Amino acid sequence: MFKEYLSVTAVSGPLLLAEHIEEVKYGELVEIELENKEIRRGQVLEVSGDKALIQIFEGSTGINLTGSRVRFSGKSIEIGVSMDMLSRVFNGLGEPIDNGPKILPEKKIDINGSPINPYARDFPQEFIQTGISSIDGMNTLVRGQKLPIFSGSGLPHARIAAQIARQAKVLGKEEEFAVVFGAMGITFEEANFFIEDFKKTGAIDRAVLFINLASDPPIERIATPRVVLSTAEYLAFEKDKHVLVILTDMTNYCEALREVSAARKEVPGRRGYPGYLYTDLASIYERAGRIQGKKGSITQIPILTMPEDDKTHPVPDLTGYITEGQILLSRALHQKNIYPPIDVLPSLSRLKQKGIGRGRTREDHADVTNQLFAAYARGKEAKELAVILGDAALSDIDKQFSKFADEYENKFLAQGEYTNRTIEETLNIGWELLKILPRSELKRVKEEQIKTYMDK
Amino acid sequence: MIKGQIVKIAGPLVVAENMAGVSMYNVVKVSKFGLVGEVIELKQDKVSIQVYEETIGIGRGEPVEDTGVPLSIELGPGLLESIFDGIQRPLDVIKQKTGNYITRGVSVPALNRDKKWAFEPLAKKGDKVSPGDKLGVVQETVLIKHYIMVPNDIEGELIELAVKGNYTITELIAKIKTTEGVQEITMLRKWPVRKMRPYIEKMAPKELLSSGQRVIDTFFPVTKGGTACIPGPFGSGKTVVQQQLAKWADADVVIYIGCGERGNEITDVLLEFPELKDPKSGEPLMKRTVLVANTSNMPVAAREASIYTGVTMAEYYRDMGYNVALMADSTSRWAEALREISGRMEEMPGEEGYPAYLASRIAGFYERAGQVVCLASKEKRIGSISIIGAVSPPGGDLSDPVVQATLRIVKVFWGLEDKLAYRRHFPAINWLRSYSLYLENIEEYLKTVAPEISSLRSKSMRILQEEAELEEIVRLVGVDALSDHDKLTMETAKSIREDFLHQNAFDMQDTYTSLKKQYNMLKLIISFHERSLKCLENKISTKEIFNLPVRDKIAKSKFIPEDQMIAFDYLENEMSQVFEKLFAHHTEKK
Numbered sequence A: 001m002f003k004e005y006l007s008v009t010a011v012s013g014p015l016l017l018a019e020h021i022e023e024v025k026y027g028e029l030v031e032i033e034l035e036n037k038e039i040r041r042g043q044v045l046e047v048s049g050d051k052a053l054i055q056i057f058e059g060s061t062g063i064n065l066t067g068s069r070v071r072f073s074g075k076s077i078e079i080g081v082s083m084d085m086l087s088r089v090f091n092g093l094g095e096p097i098d099n100g101p102k103i104l105p106e107k108k109i110d111i112n113g114s115p116i117n118p119y120a121r122d123f124p125q126e127f128i129q130t131g132i133s134s135i136d137g138m139n140t141l142v143r144g145q146k147l148p149i150f151s152g153s154g155l156p157h158a159r160i161a162a163q164i165a166r167q168a169k170v171l172g173k174e175e176e177f178a179v180v181f182g183a184m185g186i187t188f189e190e191a192n193f194f195i196e197d198f199k200k201t202g203a204i205d206r207a208v209l210f211i212n213l214a215s216d217p218p219i220e221r222i223a224t225p226r227v228v229l230s231t232a233e234y235l236a237f238e239k240d241k242h243v244l245v246i247l248t249d250m251t252n253y254c255e256a257l258r259e260v261s262a263a264r265k266e267v268p269g270r271r272g273y274p275g276y277l278y279t280d281l282a283s284i285y286e287r288a289g290r291i292q293g294k295k296g297s298i299t300q301i302p303i304l305t306m307p308e309d310d311k312t313h314p315v316p317d318l319t320g321y322i323t324e325g326q327i328l329l330s331r332a333l334h335q336k337n338i339y340p341p342i343d344v345l346p347s348l349s350r351l352k353q354k355g356i357g358r359g360r361t362r363e364d365h366a367d368v369t370n371q372l373f374a375a376y377a378r379g380k381e382a383k384e385l386a387v388i389l390g391d392a393a394l395s396d397i398d399k400q401f402s403k404f405a406d407e408y409e410n411k412f413l414a415q416g417e418y419t420n421r422t423i424e425e426t427l428n429i430g431w432e433l434l435k436i437l438p439r440s441e442l443k444r445v446k447e448e449q450i451k452t453y454m455d456k
Numbered sequence B: 001m002i003k004g005q006i007v008k009i010a011g012p013l014v015v016a017e018n019m020a021g022v023s024m025y026n027v028v029k030v031s032k033f034g035l036v037g038e039v040i041e042l043k044q045d046k047v048s049i050q051v052y053e054e055t056i057g058i059g060r061g062e063p064v065e066d067t068g069v070p071l072s073i074e075l076g077p078g079l080l081e082s083i084f085d086g087i088q089r090p091l092d093v094i095k096q097k098t099g100n101y102i103t104r105g106v107s108v109p110a111l112n113r114d115k116k117w118a119f120e121p122l123a124k125k126g127d128k129v130s131p132g133d134k135l136g137v138v139q140e141t142v143l144i145k146h147y148i149m150v151p152n153d154i155e156g157e158l159i160e161l162a163v164k165g166n167y168t169i170t171e172l173i174a175k176i177k178t179t180e181g182v183q184e185i186t187m188l189r190k191w192p193v194r195k196m197r198p199y200i201e202k203m204a205p206k207e208l209l210s211s212g213q214r215v216i217d218t219f220f221p222v223t224k225g226g227t228a229c230i231p232g233p234f235g236s237g238k239t240v241v242q243q244q245l246a247k248w249a250d251a252d253v254v255i256y257i258g259c260g261e262r263g264n265e266i267t268d269v270l271l272e273f274p275e276l277k278d279p280k281s282g283e284p285l286m287k288r289t290v291l292v293a294n295t296s297n298m299p300v301a302a303r304e305a306s307i308y309t310g311v312t313m314a315e316y317y318r319d320m321g322y323n324v325a326l327m328a329d330s331t332s333r334w335a336e337a338l339r340e341i342s343g344r345m346e347e348m349p350g351e352e353g354y355p356a357y358l359a360s361r362i363a364g365f366y367e368r369a370g371q372v373v374c375l376a377s378k379e380k381r382i383g384s385i386s387i388i389g390a391v392s393p394p395g396g397d398l399s400d401p402v403v404q405a406t407l408r409i410v411k412v413f414w415g416l417e418d419k420l421a422y423r424r425h426f427p428a429i430n431w432l433r434s435y436s437l438y439l440e441n442i443e444e445y446l447k448t449v450a451p452e453i454s455s456l457r458s459k460s461m462r463i464l465q466e467e468a469e470l471e472e473i474v475r476l477v478g479v480d481a482l483s484d485h486d487k488l489t490m491e492t493a494k495s496i497r498e499d500f501l502h503q504n505a506f507d508m509q510d511t512y513t514s515l516k517k518q519y520n521m522l523k524l525i526i527s528f529h530e531r532s533l534k535c536l537e538n539k540i541s542t543k544e545i546f547n548l549p550v551r552d553k554i555a556k557s558k559f560i561p562e563d564q565m566i567a568f569d570y571l572e573n574e575m576s577q578v579f580e581k582l583f584a585h586h587t588e589k590k
């Protein structure tokens, strides 16, 4: 058995310091037994001499210096996985909370995972049709991509994520897919929205849910995405499933990290977040993709709320530096009652190039998208000018662009929560809207394409 | 060998005691897994070590063993077409050994020991040889002759040299009699990565490193042996520019360092480069490329090393007389690795938590670029390294310490702007803020390739600057307030931006434009502008000018194939006729 110590000498925030430890390993799992026999779990953050600094996932409330026992497991934190996890609900550390039976693990996996060798990766390029024009047409998602939703408080990110989960499919294929859902510090209501939606559509049978609510211990959130992704990797790379991972809300995750960093008195980086936030987030987001010779895949849709809608806040900023694009929601569009309020201009899918075009979506896709981008950008600029100087100040052409921008928002961006457009429908709407503009302004599309798709 | 024990573990930083006698920057083997680490601080008998592999699960009291040598990499045939991690472990071999995930403690040599290379001698017995002199040559890939040179600390008489034949890199190929005895030479070399490889002298770079990117070559060029940086927020196009340069730059050898960035971007290069053909030779681009990949999820300390691993390989090929282009994407991740280790060592933080030595480290890295006269006693051999570093400042804010320290040293600044990227104007290089300090250096060189391009450039720049001022006016009082002359300026500026500066990296035709064609394209635009000015003087309306159908052809001139440059002459001709007609028509009316 493992040695037990009664030598807790300090507790501060979510951290605990144990001394006179004979054998301890960096990162290992620790059990803390409180005086009332309650067991909590922790992880070694630093070893220095005979001292071990431990972060306690369930928080330090009730721990005292005299009666707490610390046991070192000699192992890192693991999750036992099995196919029986499908349709089950767990807490943020992977323990069942749905009153169902215990999971008999097929195997145990270290939740930290290991980096995928870039040489072993396969490049994601299969188009996923989400049925949402502003994603499929403009910022296309491909299988194995990590594409976050940058949202703000009160914006309908949950509805969009649920719609994607409901409608996403790879054209011409009926394959086994699964959803692994990780909630970090969100409200019961929001978590319940997802669960109900999964139930309604039957997706629940193929879903594994890990729920850490706002009322649950914050430090537990640090483990949640890792538990989620370990499960996803098992399903994708050992059980051949195409896994969609939804992680919400990454901002809460980062706040938990910040709390630990502050308790350790580390030199704070921007807005108090630790300097290693980029590296830490990368260790989560990079656990997506495809591996050569493996059937399954992991597509990640992390959701985060931008404090004060500020895209340069460290959480969205560092996320954008790691993920393969971002879907940015706009409060202005939301207030105009446009659903989904996706601001296509600052949104981006870095992997779309290889997922679109002939044989994947349609041969005109890239060009018509570029044309729509350029036209919408110009139309928005014209509209801004009109706000200052009035419509009369616009040239005739700018007036047409301004009209285009309005129509584009109302007919292309706006669609129902249950409207599932095919990629052809999406692209055709785009062509239809371009008719508003003079031909000579359509510089990004080719003559033959105009003939085929606009004049038909 | 010195052997101590671990007393502290904090992420990538490990402290060991009983290590008295170890030298700074030596490599040590850490813990029972034998992880690779490097000594970065000495304090009595304690040493701080940055560990290049994951430290989870290692314990206090575990052993630390000195290897007696500083962090070094292997140099020799077999580097090209390879992919290494930050400390030069071959990722393809690692995959064979350990599967799809990178596990720690694997030790594999960087270069293949079994492969035989066809060696041809270039010297003869009895020659007096000095460092850098060629002993022989190996055709490493179809594109690159790999010269086997006398190692840097050896001088004397060649008393034995292998005959033409096939040898592995560890087989003896030469013996040199020196004052300190006979030295046995193989094709394999080792070099400590933190030490600059010597050369005879540095020269002022005068030759353009052509990249096929219009905004770069024509407006903000970099030289062979030059330095450039490309800062910008996420999604503004740093990686695409770096990859475009890796693809189309007219360098002999390309070293591409993925430092703390996305795994899929490396995979992209790995899958794409063997398929893409070098425009000069028609051979696959991979044949001239070495990849160094330490992605964001790989151990953080190895990111710090990856930059030095890459530049040391670059120096090695430079020493053979090649023009090497090195891309580092992104130097910010390297600086952050430096910051993380510094923080764990509880050093006094400077700006934004970066260590005080940040600027000197950045300068030290870029100083390894340059055009040089290589070490060699029998010929004047010239080689160069161009370094192009991406910088990823938080929130795109250029006051970031890494950006500022970089700008103090590099000579070219390509400032990316998210506003341009949102409009899908790519490359999103801001034409008003960016600069190149090499314009004068390459003046002479350009005269031979594309004369007049300098004057076209300055004319265009003036128009673009005027546009920015006019836009202010339009924003205040509307477009109608502009004179015809100003309206023309606005239209020409738009044409420069949309038809010349804008370049789609993903379009087969548009992705690369030779300097000659760049010149032709810009000449059309400026020529149209100047003819239009004449029209205005003669009271011809802007409307008539703007409605000329020939403008459309100018806009599409980017799609004229490289081998049909004559089409530009036709277009120029057509334009001159169109304008003549316009004039004639106008005088008639009068």
Ligand SMILES: Nc1ncnc2c1ncn2[C@@H]1O[C@H](COP(=O)(O)OP(=O)(O)O)[C@@H](O)[C@H]1O
Binding pocket: A348, A349, A350, A351, B232, B233, B234, B235, B236, B237, B238, B239, B240, B241, B426, B427, B428, B503, B504, B505, B506
């Ligand atoms: N020259 C270009 N041509 C076409 N698209 C580009 C170009 N440069 C950038 N892009 C687009 O912008 C996206 C982001 O570019 P990237 O280089 O990955 O940005 P960064 O490295 O600055 O985050 C790319 O995925 C691509 O869609």
Ligand SMILES: [Mg+2]
Binding pocket: B238, B239, B240, B261, B329
């Ligand atoms: Mg990038």
